[in-house]
Amino acid sequence: MAEHKIKEPLIHIVKRNRIPMWKTWLIRLSAILVALVVSGxxxxxxxxxxxxxxxxxxxxxxxxTERRIWGMLQNLAMLLCVSLxxxxxxxxxxxxxxxxxxxxxxxxxxxxCMILFGNSLPNGILILVMxxxxxxAGAIWAFVPAIFRSFWNTNETLxxxxxxxxxxxxVSFFSYKWSVPKGSGNVGIINRxxxxxxxxxxxxxxYLLNILIVLGLTIIMHVYLWYxxxxxxxxxxxxxxxxxxxxxxxVRKVILRTMLISGAISGIAGWLLVAGTDHTISxxxxxxxxxxxxxxxxxxxxxxxxxxxxxxxxxxxxKGAVEISxxxxxxxxxxDIITGIIIFFIIGSEFFIQYSIKxxxxxxx
Amino acid sequence: xxxxxxxxxxxxxxxxxxxxxxxGCGGTTEGNxxxxxxxxxxxxxxxxxxxxxxxxxxSTYDLNFINSLEAAKKSLGLSDDQxxxxxxxxxxxxxxxxxxxxxxxxxxxxxxxxxxxxPYMIEAAEEFPNVQFCHxxxxxxxxxxxxxxxxxxxxxxxGRYVAGVAAGMKLNEMIDAGKITAEDAVMGYxxxxxxxxxxxxxxxxxxxxxxxxxxxxxxxxxxxSWYDETAEKEAATKLISAGCVLISQHAxxxxxxxxxxxxxxxxxxxxxxxxxxxPNTFIVSSRIDWAPYFEYAxxxxxxxxxxxxxxxxxxxxxxxxxxxxxxxxxxxxxxDALNKVIADLKAGSIHVFDTANFTVGGSKLxxxxxxxxxxxxxxxxxxxxxxxYFHESxxxxxxYFDLRIDGITTLNEMY
Numbered sequence: 001m002a003e004h005k006i007k008e009p010l011i012h013i014v015k016r017n018r019i020p021m022w023k024t025w026l027i028r029l030s031a032i033l034v035a036l037v038v039s040g041x042x043x044x045x046x047x048x049x050x051x052x053x054x055x056x057x058x059x060x061x062x063x064x065t066e067r068r069i070w071g072m073l074q075n076l077a078m079l080l081c082v083s084l085x086x087x088x089x090x091x092x093x094x095x096x097x098x099x100x101x102x103x104x105x106x107x108x109x110x111x112x113c114m115i116l117f118g119n120s121l122p123n124g125i126l127i128l129v130m131x132x133x134x135x136x137a138g139a140i141w142a143f144v145p146a147i148f149r150s151f152w153n154t155n156e157t158l159x160x161x162x163x164x165x166x167x168x169x170x171v172s173f174f175s176y177k178w179s180v181p182k183g184s185g186n187v188g189i190i191n192r193x194x195x196x197x198x199x200x201x202x203x204x205x206x207y208l209l210n211i212l213i214v215l216g217l218t219i220i221m222h223v224y225l226w227y228x229x230x231x232x233x234x235x236x237x238x239x240x241x242x243x244x245x246x247x248x249x250x251v252r253k254v255i256l257r258t259m260l261i262s263g264a265i266s267g268i269a270g271w272l273l274v275a276g277t278d279h280t281i282s283x284x285x286x287x288x289x290x291x292x293x294x295x296x297x298x299x300x301x302x303x304x305x306x307x308x309x310x311x312x313x314x315x316x317x318x319k320g321a322v323e324i325s326x327x328x329x330x331x332x333x334x335x336d337i338i339t340g341i342i343i344f345f346i347i348g349s350e351f352f353i354q355y356s357i358k359x360x361x362x363x364x365x
Numbered sequence: 366x367x368x369x370x371x372x373x374x375x376x377x378x379x380x381x382x383x384x385x386x387x388x389g390c391g392g393t394t395e396g397n398x399x400x401x402x403x404x405x406x407x408x409x410x411x412x413x414x415x416x417x418x419x420x421x422x423x424s425t426y427d428l429n430f431i432n433s434l435e436a437a438k439k440s441l442g443l444s445d446d447q448x449x450x451x452x453x454x455x456x457x458x459x460x461x462x463x464x465x466x467x468x469x470x471x472x473x474x475x476x477x478x479x480x481x482x483x484p485y486m487i488e489a490a491e492e493f494p495n496v497q498f499c500h501x502x503x504x505x506x507x508x509x510x511x512x513x514x515x516x517x518x519x520x521x522x523x524g525r526y527v528a529g530v531a532a533g534m535k536l537n538e539m540i541d542a543g544k545i546t547a548e549d550a551v552m553g554y555x556x557x558x559x560x561x562x563x564x565x566x567x568x569x570x571x572x573x574x575x576x577x578x579x580x581x582x583x584x585x586x587x588x589x590s591w592y593d594e595t596a597e598k599e600a601a602t603k604l605i606s607a608g609c610v611l612i613s614q615h616a617x618x619x620x621x622x623x624x625x626x627x628x629x630x631x632x633x634x635x636x637x638x639x640x641x642x643x644p645n646t647f648i649v650s651s652r653i654d655w656a657p658y659f660e661y662a663x664x665x666x667x668x669x670x671x672x673x674x675x676x677x678x679x680x681x682x683x684x685x686x687x688x689x690x691x692x693x694x695x696x697x698x699x700x701d702a703l704n705k706v707i708a709d710l711k712a713g714s715i716h717v718f719d720t721a722n723f724t725v726g727g728s729k730l731x732x733x734x735x736x737x738x739x740x741x742x743x744x745x746x747x748x749x750x751x752x753x754y755f756h757e758s759x760x761x762x763x764x765y766f767d768l769r770i771d772g773i774t775t776l777n778e779m780y
Contacts, residue, residue: 065466065469067462067465067466067469068466071462071466172589176558176589179558179560180739180740180741181504181560181561181736181739181743182560182561182736182743182767183558183559183560183561183563183564183767184480184558184560184562185557185558185560185589185590186456186480186481188481188483188484189484189485189488192484277457277458278457278458279458280456280457280484282456282457282481284455284456284457285457287455287457325452326449326450326451326452329445329450333421
């Protein structure tokens with residue numbers, strides 16, 4: 001027995017004790033740096049261009065012209081808005097992966113109002129009706145899985161995912177029904193002549209209003225989650241439903257209420273995309289933001305203010321990678337590769353914040 | 366994998382070429398084109414052309430545009446730097462952003478390839494009055510009345526008619542060989558949407574087949590998407606199991622051709638040859654070659670001439686092209702027969718939508734008012750039957766033939 005010594009592995013992983021804030025940020029920052037180096041290297045291998053030039057092109061993609069800066073800010077705002085929507089649900093450990101469908105239903109409601117009441121309602125009232133309709137549509141789309149989860153304990157991940165597909169099919173149906181010209185499956189820009197239901201342009205900048213609205217929502221969500229009783233209840237339910245019950249919280253009520261809020265904000269995102277951006281509806285209106293948003297929220301640890309930073313990061317890399325694709329004649333897959341590399345490293349860095357790697361120390365003979 | 370290696374090699378080759386050109390030929394690119402066009406235009410060094418694509422090279426539809434622009438670039442003697450292509454631009458506000466960004470980069474003329482890009486291209490045209498915006502497949506230019514916004518299409522219904530003749534000959538061969546009876550000559554067609562462009566396409570294909578095989582009938586299945594490989598494959602399989610002995614399609618993936626190859630059913634393809642993937646079943650394919658339009662519009666812009674509001678390419682302008690016939694799958698003598706039909710169409714001695722050759726609800730038509738000026742209520746506005754035939758693509762570039770003729774059954778409507 002005594003000779004049979006257990007050999008210590010060369011590498012093993014140890015959970016870290018609490019590490020200081022500056023150290024966690026140092027780890028994250030270095031992860032981003034490594035990600036940049038690796039993506040520069042991949043870019044170099046594919047384009048044979050100087051990596052410094054690749055980074056310059058990347059920055060150019062987001063900041064090269066005033067138009068690109070506004071475009072990037074608009075992308076950031078829309079992604080952030082959907083991220084704000086999923087945050088309360090995720091903080092509650094309710095895996096709402098249905099934001100895509102909730103956004104689409106919100107957008108569909110806005111588009112429907114624009115088409116049906118575009119000629120009959122004054123613009124101010126029309127926009128108000130659109131907001132209400134979008135919020136209601138998004139909220140309903142989130143509320144249905146919440147009911148099933150809270151009463152019959154169904155799996156919310158599968159349920160919300162399924163709701164996405166239903167929403168996509170409903171939007172497809174209506175984009176066929178409303179298509180111009182007949183049968184093209186394309187709604188086209190709604191009310192192009194009258195601009196009925198379009199969000200007004202503020203300060204001569206077409207996206208400024210969208211951006212301001214999302215900024216307002218961000219602050220409200222931050223206060224709601226961190227300084228309100230509701231926010232506290234969400235955290236408690238997220239930590240442990242049993243604890244929540246023990247301290248006398250109605251878990252069911254918290255789940256239903258939080259999902260209503262989550263869906264409502266998705267609805268607002270849909271409204272902003274239809275009334276403030278595309279002025280049309282199609283199955284691509286949400287453009288995958290419902291899924292990317294989960295990443296944005298998670299990376300920011302569900303802190304709305306940090307989410308500004310993480311959504312900037314994703315919007316910036318996306319624009320940068322698209323610019324590289326255009327400049328060097330690569331296809332879109334390249335931007336997906338770059339985004340993938342960066343997200344891989346950022347998520348990887350969270351591992352190193354939680355754990356540290358220990359090497360076997362040299363034994364004496 | 367093979368494709369990406371090819372891509373890297375070609376990129377590297379392009380890089381080497383560019384370098385050697387910089388070193389050797391002092392930056393001039395004029396005069397060393399491969400003699401495609403006769404009268405060369407002297408392009409300004411910062412003359413630029415932009416193209417907005419819905420997808421990338423993986424879609425046969427977009428690939429066709431990219432290749433055509435590449436060909437036009439060569440024949441016009443433009444350099445790589447003078448062409449900017451933006452790929453994967455959805456039919457949303459992103460299209461306007463892309464167009465505006467191309468204008469910011471100094472493009473003098475900007476093309477977009479997908480139907481849904483149109484309203485955003487018009488918005489960009491309003492913002493940049495000095496830049497020419499050309500939109501393929503759109504319907505609005507003739508009612509927008511803007512000097513810098515144009516539509517283009519090609520008389521692809523003629524190409525499909527010719528391909529239909531090849532289909533009819535194949536059916537005749539099957540009937541003669543006793544494989545099927547004349548009544549069993551049922552073709553299947555996978556369409557994207559119940560949209561005039563698709564209806565015009567499948568009807569001309571059917572009429573081509575009927576011109577040589579009078580007993581032919583056709584079933585149409587719609588997928589509700591321009592690009593959905595699974596749905597197209599399923600639709601083709603469904604048609605085959607419903608008794609169709611030959612399939613054609615108007616959708617952009619390999620779904621239908623693949624289903625045909627697997628089932629051993631002859632296929633008339635679209636957008637280009639699919640013979641590599643379907644060596645036993647591919648007969649022939651029609652496609653639009655956009656290179657003549659690219660050349661025309663780019664040249665006109667460089668020379669400061671006006672571009673046609675609606676430009677329609679044809680067999681005569683080489684905008685409508687047919688691939689080589691696959692002798693292995695086609696009936697004997699197909700190529701010769703097709704050449705004759707092409708010559709007749711060019712000469713105008715036959716018309717695809719001759720009212721003597723089809724009926725609607727059992728009767729011959731001598732009048733039809735089509736919805737040419739696009740509006741949300743689909744108001745019919747233009748008489749299109751004159752001189753005994755339906756005048757397709759004459760009152761605007763994009764097709765507007767949306768009649769449901771006898772002999773063709775649609776299995777579903779919206780999707």
